[in-house]
Amino acid sequence: MSKPESQEWILEEENELRIEVDFDTKVKLRLITGTAEVFGTELAQNIDYEFTGRKLAIFTWHGCKLVMYGKCSVEYIANETPMVSYLNMHLALEQRRILATQNNGQGPRVLIVGPNDVGKTSLSKMLLSYALRQNRHPIYVDLDCSEGSITMPGCLTATPLTEMIDVEEGFGSSATSAPTAGSAVMPLAYYYGFPSPKDNSKLYGLLLSRLAQSVSRRLEEDDAARKSGIVIDTNGLIDSTGYEIIANCIKAFSVDVIIVLGHERLYSDMTRLHQKSGVAVIKLAKSGGVVERDSSFRRQTQNHKIREYFYGTTKNELAPYSTMINYHDVEILRVGEGSLAPSSALPIGEDRKVSETHVVKVDPSEHILLHSVLAVSNADKMKSEEEILETNLAGFIYVSEVHEARKKMTVLSPCPGRIPKKYWWLGSLQWAED
Numbered sequence: 360m361s362k363p364e365s366q367e368w369i370l371e372e373e374n375e376l377r378i379e380v381d382f383d384t385k386v387k388l389r390l391i392t393g394t395a396e397v398f399g400t401e402l403a404q405n406i407d408y409e410f411t412g413r414k415l416a417i418f419t420w421h422g423c424k425l426v427m428y429g430k431c432s433v434e435y436i437a438n439e440t441p442m443v444s445y446l447n448m449h450l451a452l453e454q455r456r457i458l459a460t461q462n463n464g465q466g467p468r469v470l471i472v473g474p475n476d477v478g479k480t481s482l483s484k485m486l487l488s489y490a491l492r493q494n495r496h497p498i499y500v501d502l503d504c505s506e507g508s509i510t511m512p513g514c515l516t517a518t519p520l521t522e523m524i525d526v527e528e529g530f531g532s533s534a535t536s537a538p539t540a541g542s543a544v545m546p547l548a549y550y551y552g553f554p555s556p557k558d559n560s561k562l563y564g565l566l567l568s569r570l571a572q573s574v575s576r577r578l579e580e581d582d583a584a585r586k587s588g589i590v591i592d593t594n595g596l597i598d599s600t601g602y603e604i605i606a607n608c609i610k611a612f613s614v615d616v617i618i619v620l621g622h623e624r625l626y627s628d629m630t631r632l633h634q635k636s637g638v639a640v641i642k643l644a645k646s647g648g649v650v651e652r653d654s655s656f657r658r659q660t661q662n663h664k665i666r667e668y669f670y671g672t673t674k675n676e677l678a679p680y681s682t683m684i685n686y687h688d689v690e691i692l693r694v695g696e697g698s699l700a701p702s703s704a705l706p707i708g709e710d711r712k713v714s715e716t717h718v719v720k721v722d723p724s725e726h727i728l729l730h731s732v733l734a735v736s737n738a739d740k741m742k743s744e745e746e747i748l749e750t751n752l753a754g755f756i757y758v759s760e761v762h763e764a765r766k767k768m769t770v771l772s773p774c775p776g777r778i779p780k781k782y783w784w785l786g787s788l789q790w791a792e793d
């Protein structure tokens with residue numbers, strides 16, 4: 360086989376190499392001399408990093424030489440980046456952590472807001488990586504239910520971080536390999552099941568409060584996390600529902616710093632609405648490198664993420680277990696069935712909100728289950744709708760086959776043996792194993 364073509368890149372200080380790699384391509388990158396980082400995580404010299412289906416920047420503070428093997432769909436060097444302002448932001452947060460350490464107080468609780476595709480997740484990674492590089496142990500709260508940076512899409516999660524974020528897979532590989540590889544990254548996840556907070560704002564609000572309670576309990580017990588603080592990543596929240604969610608979030612997580620990325624009006628509104636209550640509102644510029652991702656790219660990223668959950672990555676392969684399950688051994692649930700009906704179709708006088716957190720039992724069938732990814736609840740009993748909705752997740756399973764006549768299904772799971780929990784959430788996540 361011929362060696363993939365190689366290309367050398369020399370970067371001056373404070374420049375970045377921006378690349379886009381398609382899903383059917385592999386690109387390897389090696390740092391030869393100098394220093395470089397990917398969203399805050401430093402590259403080691405003379406190690407090959409492999410990327411597939413990624414859009415990213417390799418930034419250098421002091422200059423570096425890189426070699427790249429393989430073909431990117433986009434590749435260019437940029438010498439104008441907002442990285443100095445991002446570093447200054449980190450230094451300001453670090454000052455708050457130092458103060459918290461001196462006074463035995465709380466570190467910064469940062470909320471990052473802005474429209475879609477402005478670099479909120481990338482900035483979260485950078486601020487978290489810089490904190491980790493200073494031996495801090497921050498908590499990453501991911502409220503972006505469309506993306507699922509840390510576990511599957513459709514979840515609200517909180518993850519105490521103690522290890523550096525992976526250069527190749529972001530949060531992905533470490534978090535998803537947790538069930539079997541015993542990684543230190545173990546997200547606490549609640550199941551929401553919709554791509555946007557607007558799809559079921561009542562449920563979203565409920566889970567947001569539940570997650571915030573769990574995070575504050577963790578902060579009470581974990582000294583290092585309390586002093587390091589939290590970073591909250593969000594969906595694009597720029598309309599009235601978004602403003603409501605931001606207000607809920609500020610209250611629930613006692614946010615004291617809001618970073619507004621790339622949106623003047625949102626910054627002005629946040630300053631007007633929240634600065635009086637002692638919250639620092641800071642505006643940061645969007646990086647020119649942030650790429651808009653169309654729905655097909657987002658879908659491919661989602662498939663990649665699901666595959667990684669069950670099969671791991673090339674560096675850390677996993678072998679999922681296949682188990683046969685009787686229909687009657689599990690209870691398949693879904694949320695807010697009623698909310699799918701248009702308001703005009705609801706009985707007169709019935710409030711649409713009533714049904715938004717309604718839990719519906721689903722009759723298993725091939726049509727509904729085949730190729731679905733289901734979230735396994737940690738609940739053992741279903742005492743009330745609210746209680747089961749507010750129970751966190753044990754993990755995910757994938758329905759690979761349905762044997763309708765025998766009333767059984769074959770599922771893939773990351774752990775061997777019987778699946779210990781019987782309440783499984785059905786959302787809109789589908790995956791055809793490739």
Ligand SMILES: Nc1ncnc2c1ncn2[C@@H]1O[C@H](COP(=O)(O)OP(=O)(O)OP(=O)(O)O)[C@@H](O)[C@H]1O
Nearest residue numbers: 377414415416475476477478479480481648649650
């Ligand atoms: N400087 C950069 N150079 C190249 N690509 C970048 C850069 N910054 C971010 N990206 C890429 O741009 C895409 C969008 O960035 P990101 O996910 O951080 O935005 P977001 O605001 O969190 O999006 P959303 O809220 O819509 O999910 C990602 O694929 C990310 O890796």
